[in-house]
Amino acid sequence: MSREKRPGGRTARNRSLVLDAVAAILLEQGFDALTVDAVAERSGVHRTTVYRRWRDVGGLLADSFDAAREDAWEPPDTGSLVDDLIAINRQVVAAFAEQPSVTQALIAASFRSAAAERALREFWEDRFARCGIVVTRAAERGEIRAGADARAVIVAACAPVFYELALMRGPAGADIAERYARMAASGL
Template identity: 55%
Template structure:
């Protein structure tokens, strides 16, 4: 199963095949490698072209600038056939999702940090990242829908996105912000806390008007 946040691995291209697809794959692999090794500050069009073995004119013509490269790396992550976990329970689904996230952040944490930092320096990359996360959250809303159907959550409007953010945020806080060692218990603990809060109505879509 492919982690929704894992942008590090080569991606199968859904666009037309042939030389164009091969060049794109090589260039995006080079971008990932450059980000991992040097961060977004060290990412250059020339460096990517050299690593990819592609003439820099080709890179400039297709991607125009570093922002275009970053945006395409992020867009490529959205082209996978990833599906949310289906373990039979909301707690199990969220735990499995968190385990995937933790694994991806542990494998190449410098890449994740570099890409997040890059989005603050490139409006094009920031827009691509917003699109990717919106798509992933939309895909994962089925976890909440199944939980309601099973009777695990109250049969009322649930704010699925808020629940998903609450369940997964501790992983990013621990591994990306604090850069702490991975805790094998954290994926389940974070999932359990979110499920308890959801069962208590913390993520109900209804909002009480303040008096």
């Protein structure tokens, strides 16, 4: 008999409390303060439950990324490839503009945990796959040739934004979302 995830109830409540605690600890104290015991204390979920479900810090971080993949996010549909890419880039800018930024804290933590690194990669692959519809719609409208590599288009539009905000830690210029979206679209 296979075990299905319960959609709600105590399990879902505990997961929410634990993942909120992970984010809070990362934001307030950083990765080094993130322990299963600290998460159990902060969340109010019994430490035995936390250890049984998540096992270690890597499991906690991986589940944080998994939870983000479970959301209902879909890419915008503005009616234009360039405008869709701009809208996606604006969402990226907004995620990094939050201070403190859970996005930045989780990405930084992924460099310290193999499980979190795998989960982050799966998160991005999921987002790239979801964004593929933007390129498909553009091809259907005749804006670009059919068969364009959707992942490459999305990476070309978004990667420079991530580079500037996450790696260079620069301020988000007013035109950053539009500039890189237009550059990516012009290459098609």
